[in-house]
Amino acid sequence: MQISTELSTSLVDDARLAEILANPGFGVHFTDHMLTAEWTPDAGWHDARITPYGPLTLDPATAVLHYAQETFEGMKAYRHADGSIWSFRPEANAARMVRSSHRLALPVLDTDDFVQAVHTLVEVDRRWVPDNTGEGEKSLYIRPFMFASEAFLGVRPAQHVTFMVICSPAGAYFKGGVKPVTLWLTEEYTRAARGGMGAAKTGGNYASSLVAQQEAMAEGCDQVVFLDAQEGRYVEELGGMNMYFVFDDGSIVTPETGTILEGITRSSIIELAGKMGHQVTERKFGIDEWRDGVTSGRITEIFACGTAAVVTPVGSLKWQGGEVPAPASTELTTKIRQALVDVQFGRAEDTFGWMRRIC
Known part of the structure; x- marks a missing residue:
C-alpha cells in the first residue's frame, strides 16, 4: 500500500x-x-x-x-x-x-x-x-x-x-488494582443467533447490547451476560468480553465460537493457559452448570477477557430473583493476566511470537 x-x-x-x-x-x-x-x-x-x-x-x-x-x-x-x-x-x-x-x-x-x-x-x-x-x-x-x-x-x-x-x-483499565466485576444475567435480550452477525466485529452487535447493559447497571452490576438465542440456556459472552471458567481439577472451559466474537485475547489465553499446563476446552457451557459449579465448589474461578481490560476476575452473578456468589479464588486469573501483560509490555520473553516491533 x-x-x-x-x-x-x-x-x-x-x-x-x-x-x-x-x-x-x-x-x-x-x-x-x-x-x-x-x-x-x-x-x-x-x-x-x-x-x-x-x-x-x-x-x-x-x-x-x-x-x-x-x-x-x-x-x-x-x-x-x-x-x-x-x-x-x-x-x-x-x-x-x-x-x-x-x-x-x-x-x-x-x-x-x-x-x-x-x-x-x-x-x-x-x-x-x-x-x-x-x-x-x-x-x-x-x-x-x-x-x-x-x-x-x-x-x-x-x-x-x-x-x-x-x-x-x-x-x-483498573485504577487501584484489579477488581472482580459483578454480572447481570439478561433473560430478555440476546445478542446473536446462528447465521447472524455475532462473530463479526460490527457496531450493530454493540448497539444491541446497550439496553441490556443499562438493565445490568440499574441492578447494580458492572456487565451483562448473554445466553444463546435458540434455547436460552448456554452462556455466550458479555457485552464486550469473552468468558472462562476454571474447575477444581485445573481444567478450563470457554464458550465455543460460532455466534460469539472470536476475541484475540481469548485465543491468546487458550495458548497461554495450555502452556501453563491447563487443559482448555471450547464447548457449550450452560448457565445451570455455572450456578451449580460455583455452589458445589467445582468451579473455583471465573474470568472475562478483552482488549481493554485484558483479563478481569468475575464476581457474583445476579438475575431476577436470584444470585450466585463469587467463586472462591482469583489465583489462576491473576497469573494468566500477569503473564499476558508482561509479554505485551516486554517484561517477559515472547515465546509465542505475538509481538511485532513498530519502531
Whole structure:
C-alpha cells in the first residue's frame, strides 16, 4: 500500500501532551493524525493517506448512516522499557476484519496492508504512546474501521468504502488494582443467533447490547451476560468480553465460537493457559452448570477477557430473583493476566511470537 503523509501544522504541544498521557482515560483524547484509504470496485483500495486528525464530511445519504454496513477492530501499541514500540498480534486483528468484512459484504483489506496502515500511523504519532514504569499498563489504543461511504439510499453493498485508523492513549483499565466485576444475567435480550452477525466485529452487535447493559447497571452490576438465542440456556459472552471458567481439577472451559466474537485475547489465553499446563476446552457451557459449579465448589474461578481490560476476575452473578456468589479464588486469573501483560509490555520473553516491533 502506498501511503502519503501530510503532517499536522498544529500538533498538541509537549506540555499538554504530558498532561494527557499522565491521565489519559480511555477513548477521550486522540492523536495528531489519522489514516484514510478508499475503495471502489474499479480502483480497489487507493488514495491511502495520513492527514491531520479532524472531522469527516458525510453526505446525509451516506449508506452507513442508514444501513449500518461497517466493521471495526480494537488493538493496542505498547512502549517497552527501552523506548521501542510494539503491537500485539496485529495479523490476528487483520484476519478478523477479513471475516467481518465478508459477513458485512465489505471489501477485504489484505493483512499486509492492514498491518502497514496501523504501524505507519503509530510510527507517525509515536510520541503519543505512553511510557510505563513499574507495573504500569498505559498503552495506545488503536481503532481501525471500515464503513460504507457511498451516498445512496438502497439496500445493497456500497460501491464506495472508506477504511480509517485512529488512535487514542489509554490508561490502565483498573485504577487501584484489579477488581472482580459483578454480572447481570439478561433473560430478555440476546445478542446473536446462528447465521447472524455475532462473530463479526460490527457496531450493530454493540448497539444491541446497550439496553441490556443499562438493565445490568440499574441492578447494580458492572456487565451483562448473554445466553444463546435458540434455547436460552448456554452462556455466550458479555457485552464486550469473552468468558472462562476454571474447575477444581485445573481444567478450563470457554464458550465455543460460532455466534460469539472470536476475541484475540481469548485465543491468546487458550495458548497461554495450555502452556501453563491447563487443559482448555471450547464447548457449550450452560448457565445451570455455572450456578451449580460455583455452589458445589467445582468451579473455583471465573474470568472475562478483552482488549481493554485484558483479563478481569468475575464476581457474583445476579438475575431476577436470584444470585450466585463469587467463586472462591482469583489465583489462576491473576497469573494468566500477569503473564499476558508482561509479554505485551516486554517484561517477559515472547515465546509465542505475538509481538511485532513498530519502531
